[in-house]
Amino acid sequence: MTRFVIRRVLWMLLVLLVVSFITFTLMHLVPGGPWSREKALAPAVVAALNARYGLDKPFFVQYANFLLGILHGNLGISYTYQDRSVTQILMQGFPKTAILGTTAFVFAMIVGISLGMAAALRQNTWIDYVCVMFSTIFASVPGFVLGILLMIVFSVVLHWFPTGGWGSPSQIVMPAIALAALPAAFIARITRASTLETMRQDYVRTARSKGLLERVVLIRHILRNSLIPVVTVAGPQFAALVTGSVIVETIFSIPGIGRLFVQAVFARDYGLIMGTVLFYSFVISVANLVVDILYGVIDPRIRYD
Amino acid sequence: MKRKTVVFSMLAIIIAAILVLAPACSSGTTTAAVPQILRVNLGSEPAQIDPNQASWAQEKSVVSQVFVGLLGFNQDLTLRADVATVIPTVANKGISADGLTITFKLRNNVTWSDGQKVTANDFVYSIKREFDPTLACAYASFYYDIVGGEAYNSATNATDAQLATLKDAVGVSAPDDTTLVVKLNNPQPTMLQCMALWPVYPVRADIIAKYGNNWTDPPNYIGDGPYLLTEWVHQDHLTFKPNPNYWGTKPKLAEIDFKEITDANAALAAYQNNELDIVGVPSGTEKTFLNDKTYDDQRNLFNDLTTFAFQFNVTKAPFDNVLVRQALSCAIDRDSYISNVVGGIGKPALSWIPPGMPGYNATIGSQYAFNVTKAKQLLAQAGYSDVSKLPQITFSYSNTAANTVRAQFLQGQMKDNLGINIILDPEESKTFTTNVNSGKFMWAYFGWGADYPDPDDWLPSLFGTGAGNNHTLYSNPAFDALSATALKEQDNTKRLADWDQAQKMVMDDAPIVTIFYRERFNLVKTTVKGLKTTGMDGGIIGDTFFNEVSISK
C-alpha cells in the first residue's frame, strides 16, 4: 500500500514533468506573443521585455531555466502583472478556487447520489421521473446561462445574494450551484445506473435470504457496491470542478485562478500559463491518486501492485 | 419510507443552507446612499499601476485617482495647470522661441500623501525612469522628442556604466525645487499634452528604491493626488480613501470602490442589485435600455475620442486597387448599423478624426456616403463589374461579442449590397494583433482611441510610411512630407490646416473604411452627483474628475 503510494507519487512527478514540457511547447506554438498590442510597442521596448524575460534565448534554454526556477520554488514573474510573481498570484487565487470547487463538489455529490439512489430505488415511479427530469434539466443549461439566471432571480429579483465577489459564505452559494449542476446530474445518472445494476446482483438476494432489514440490505450491500463506479468518476469530477471554474468565476467575479488562466492564455502570459497548468495538473493528479486509493478501499478486489 | 426520508433530508439540508444564508446576505442590498461611497466597475485587473509603466483604460483609471501631473485636462480637453503654476507658452517664456526648451514652474505647496513636498526632482526622476530600458514602459516613445530619451530607452543590452551616462544625458533637469526644464530635439507642439499624461506623473525615488516591485501595493503606493489606494484585493476590488495630505481642493467622497467585474451582464446585474453606481450597457442591448422608462434619469451618453474602422491591407489584391477600396466603403450602410444594430448609440463615421477632437472635419470622406450604384460603378471601373472575379476576401477581427456582430454586419452588407461573399476569420486577440501588425491579413477590424486630443496622434503614426502602427502598409510620399512639416509646425492654425489636408489625403486613398465614432453608454444611479465625463476617460467613465463627485440621498 505505502509502496503503491510512493510509486504513484514518483510517477506523478514524472507526469508533471511531461505535462510541463508539453504545455511549454504548445504555449510557444500558439501564434502571437505576450508583447503584441493593438498599439504596437516600440521595438526598443519589446527588445527590453524579451531580455527581461529571457525570451531572447533558445527554446530549450528557456525550458531549462523554467525547470531550474521550479527547483527553487520560483515560477517566475507574470508577463501581464509585471510586478507580481506567478507564485504570489497563484497563492492569492487558489484558495478561493479550491473552496468554490470543493463546495460545488459536495453539492454535486450529495444531490447527485441522493437523486440517483432515489430514482433507482423507486424505478419507474414518479420519484424516478422527477429525479431524471431534474437532473436532465439542470444538466441542459450551460453554466454561464444558469449563472446569470441565478443572478437575476436571487440577486436582482429576490435580493438574497450579492451578484458576485468573494468573502462571505453567501457569495459562494450561487457560483457553487452553477458549477455543481452538471456534475450533480452526471453523478445522479451514474448512481442510478449502477444502483439498478447492483440491485440485480445475486448477493443482494443472498442478503435478503438472511432476513436482514431492507435498510441494512440497502446500506451495507447495495449502496457500497453501487458507489464503486461513482467513486471512479468522483475524482475526475472533483478535479474538473476545481479546474473548471473558469466561466463561473468570470460571471460571479470570483478572484480565483480559474478566471486568471484563460486570461493568461489569451494574454500569452507564459509564466502564468505554466504556473496554472502545473498547479492544476498537480491538483488533478492528487485527486486521481486519492480516488485510486479509495477505489481499492471500497472494492477489495482491486489490489495495489 | 426510510430511504425516501434519507434522500429528501439531504436535499432539505441544501435548501436550509440557502435559506439560512439568505438573510445574512441581503446586507449587500441595503440602499445606504448617504455615506459618500462611490462604487464603480473597473472590469479586469489592472496590469501595472506604476504611473511610468501604466497604460490605457484600467491602469489609467487607477493612476489618475492617486497622482496628479504637471498639467491636466479640463472637461473640454483644454490643458490645465496642476502641479505647474501655469501652462508654459512662448509668451510667458515657458517655451523658448525655438520651441526646444520647455520650463515648468511648480507650485510650492504640493505634497505627497506622506506629507513630503513634491519637487521638480521627482519629475526629473520620473521622466528619466520612463525611458529606463529595463522597465520597458509602453508609452516611452511618446517622449522620444526629449533629448537623449530615445537613445537611453533603446539601450537594451548596455552596461550599467553606459546606462548611467545615457540616463544623465536625458534632457530633463531641475535647477531648483520648483523649476523643471525639458529640452527637446525639435519643437513638438503637442509635447505639453504628452506632459499632461500619466506616464510622466511624479513618482517617489526613495519609495521605489525601498520597496522595489512592491511599491505599488498599499500603503507603499505614495501619490500626490486626491485619493489614496488603501486596499487592493487582487482580481477582486481596489479601495480608495481621500488623501489627508492632499494639497488641492479636498474630494467630497469618503471612499471609492473599484470592483473587478469582467462580465458585462454580471456588472449590469450588480448595478440592478445596487452594488454598483455606474455601469456600462452591454453592447447589443442599447435599444432596450434607451427605451426602458425606468432608466430615463439614469442614462449617461457621451462621445469619446475613438473611431472604429475596417482597415485594408493595401498590398494585397484586390485592395491594392484604390477604386475597390472606395467601392466597398460606399457599399456599407453605416446609418443602418448605428440606428438598427446598436440602437442609435455612436455616430456614423465617414472621416477619420472623431468629433470633439481638434481636426475633426465632417466634410472629409463624404464621398463614401452609402450609395450602392456608385459602389458598383467604382467596382466596374476597377474591372470587377462581375464581382465573382474578385479574389476571395477574408475579414479578420479579434473575437469579442461586439466585434462578431460588427463583422457579420459587414459580411451581410457585402453580400446584400454587392453580392460579394466574404469569409470571416475571428482570431484570438493576440493572434489577431500579431497578424495585423505583421501584415498577415486582407481586411481587418480596426479601432483607434486618442492618447491625447491632437491630430498628430491620429495620422503619422498610423498612415506614415513604415510607421509603427501603420498596419495597412499604406504609403504616400505627399502625406509623409506633409505630416513631417505639420509635426514641427509651431503655428497652431497652420498646423491644424496641414493635418486637415493630410486627413483628406488619407481618406481619399481609403486605406481604411471608417464605420462609426464611439459613444459610451452608461447607466448612472441618480444618487451620483457631479459626475464629469470626458473623451479622455479611461476604463471607468468620469475617472478624471472623481474628486468632484458626491453621493446624495
Add this chain to the structure above:
Amino acid sequence: MAPLLEVRNLKTYFYTQDGVVKAVDGVSYDVNRGETIALVGESGCGKTVSALSILRLVAEPAGKIVSGEMLFDGIDLLKLSKDDMRKMRGAKISIIFQEPLTSLNPVLTIGRQISEGLEFHKNMSVQEGMEEATRLLKMVGIPHPERRVYDFPHQFSGGMRQRAMIAIAIACQPQLIIADEPTTVVDVTIQAQLLELIRNITKELNTSLILITHNLGIVARYAQRVFVMYAGNIVEHGKALDVYHSPCHPYTAGLLGSVPRLDEPRKARLQPIEGQPPDLIALPAGCSFQARCAYSVPQCLKEKPVLTEIAPNHYAACWVSQKGLREWQKQ
C-alpha cells in the same frame, strides 16, 4: 405428525413484455422434519423459482406468487406480513445459492456476511458474530478459520466459497435449508465433499433439506424422496430409489439416460434428451413433454396428464405410463 413444510398448488408467474411466464404452475410437495427431498429437472423447469417462492424472494415486480399455500410448521408463509416473513428467512428457512461467487458480496468479509444474519436474528454483537462465524467456518471445514474469517470472497476458492455459503445458511440453525444446485459450479471431487458436508450437517442439526438439482445420480444418494419437475409442473414423485430404478415418466427416464449410472455397467454412451424445453409462455394444450417424447400417444396432444399413483407412493403425470406401457423401463 404433520410435515415441516407443505406446499400446495403453488403458482408463481413472471409478467414479462413477451407475456406471462408460468415458471411454477400448480406445484405441491411436502418436506418432513429431518427429511431430505430433491427437486429435479432441467434448468428452467421452475425448480429454483419454486424454492425462491418458499422464501418469497421471487424478483418483484415481474415475478408474483399468484396462488397456493405454503404451510411451514402450520403457518401459511404467504399470509405472513413482510416483517414476519423476513424474520423467517435465515432463522427458520435458509438457502444455499448455486453461484457462490456472485452470491457473496464482493466488498464484505466472509465472516461479516456470516455474522450479519446472527446479529439480526440472535442479536449478537459483531464480535460474537465473528466468533460464531469462525466456529461455523471450522464446522464447514475451512482451514485456519480464525484467519479466513477476515478474507474477502475473491480470496476463496470455488469450493470454499460454497462452504462459506453453507456456513451462512446454517448460521442460525434453521429448520429448513434449501440447496439450489449447490454443486453445479464446482468440480466432481469437491461436489462429493460438499454434499457429504451438507448431509452430515443436516443430520447433525436434524434440519430438513430441499436439494435442488438436475442430477438424479446425486438424488439417489442423498434424498429420501424426489420430485421431478418439468415445465413448471411436477411430473413424477416418489421414493428416491423407486424413481431412480423404475422411472414412471419418460422425462425422468430421459434425465437418467443423461446421467452416468453408478450402479449399472456403463452403457456405450449417454443419450441426452432431444429438443428444447417448451416455451413457458405458450404451453401446449396437452402434455408439455409430448413434443420431445418418443412414446407419446394421441391423447398426450389433447389432455394434460395429472399425477396419478402408478406404483405405491410413486406418482407420475403421464398417459403412457398410466396405460402401463413403459418401454423405457425395459432397457
Add this chain to the structure above:
Amino acid sequence: MATTVNAANASSRPHHTLWGDAWVRLRRNKLAMAGGIFIIILALAAIFAPLITPYGFARQDLTAILQNPSSKHWLGTDGLGRDVFARLLYGARTSLAVGIFTQVIVLGIGLPIGAIAGYAGGRVDNVLMRFVDVMYSFPDILLIILIKAILGGGIYQLFFAIGLVAWVDIARLVRGQMMSVKSRDFVAAARAMGGMGPYITERHLLPNSLGPIIVSVTFNVPRAIFTEAALSFIGIGVRPPTPSWGSMISDGYAVIFASWYQVFFPALAIALLMIAFTFLGDGLRDALDPKLRH
C-alpha cells in the same frame, strides 16, 4: 402437429445474437424509441433545413432586430435580424456534428485503450494508464484552448480539440468496468474453456461493460455541445455566421437583458436533445444488459 411446431419455434426465441436480442428489446422501450426518433427527426430537419424554413441562417434584416416570436419569425429574430428558427435548424447541423463526431473520436481512442489496459492488466495497463495520466492531468479547457489557438478556427479543429481531450474519462471508465467484470466468474469460465482474449473481450467483457459506457457517451454528446458553447462563450467557437446552438446561446447571453428568447430557445433545444439522448441511452443500456436477457 401444429402446436408442436409453434412450441419448437417459440422455444427457439431466446437464442438470438446479443445485438439482435438487444434490438428486439430496445424496440419495446417506448421512451428510448421516442428519444431515438426525436434525434433522427432532428437530424433530418437539420439536413433538410432549406426545405423547412424560407430564411437562410445568415440572412439579415436590420429593420427587424431582436424581435419576439411572431407568425413571420416563429422564434423571433436575433441581434442582426436573422430568423432564430432558421438558425436553430442550421445550428442543429453543427451541434449534432460536434456532439457525435467528438464522441466518435473519444470512443475511437478511449475504448481500445481502456479495454486493452483493463483486460491485459499488468505492465500494459501500467504503461497505458501513465499515458492516460499525462493526458488526464491537463486541465481540459486550457488544453482545448491551447490546441484551438494553435489550430485556429474551423469546426474540424473543434472536433479534434474537444475529442482529443475528452477520451480520457471513457478510457478510465472502460478500464474500471473491465477490471470488475473480468473478476466475475462467467469470464473465468470462458477463459477456462480456453476462450481467446479478443473473443472474451468481444463476447463477455464489452457487452457487460456497455451499460456505463453508453450512459457516459449519451451524457457526453450533450456535454461536447456544452463545451462548444463554453468555447463560443470565450470567443473561440465555430466560425460565424455558421450557427451552432452553443454559439447561439452565447450570442444570446450577450443580449440576455434585451431579449431572453435568444438564450431560451437554443437552451431548450439542447435540453430536448439531452433528454432524447438520456432516454435512448437508458434504453440501450437496459437492452444490452446481459443480466436482463432471458
